[in-house]
Amino acid sequence: MTYLTTSPAASERLLPLHEILERTSLSAATIYRLIPSGAFPRPVKCGNASRWPASEVAAFIEARKAARAAD
Template structure:
């Protein structure tokens, strides 16, 4: 993560992935997505990690 890598909240992360917020939280709970960076009581995900998740899914699709 770099300083120019924005931290997204769950709503923004879900929008980035094109899923609902409940699905986003379910994926975090079951380990599909990485746990958040905690800043006090806030949960945030680096945008780069969500993009990596998408790229990994695309790579799996290409090899299937």
């Protein structure tokens, strides 16, 4: 018998922009300005929509908190 398994990455939630704005308190313009420099994760395109993996957004927030603690 064959069982299908899903990796944790396959079941990860992809967040829409409005949730990114709530979680980071950044504007959409700032998010899109940070993406080309690699300072914010690139979105995953779902048709015309942009979505961000929740783990990458959480890592961005944790990095900002760590940078604050280092100051």
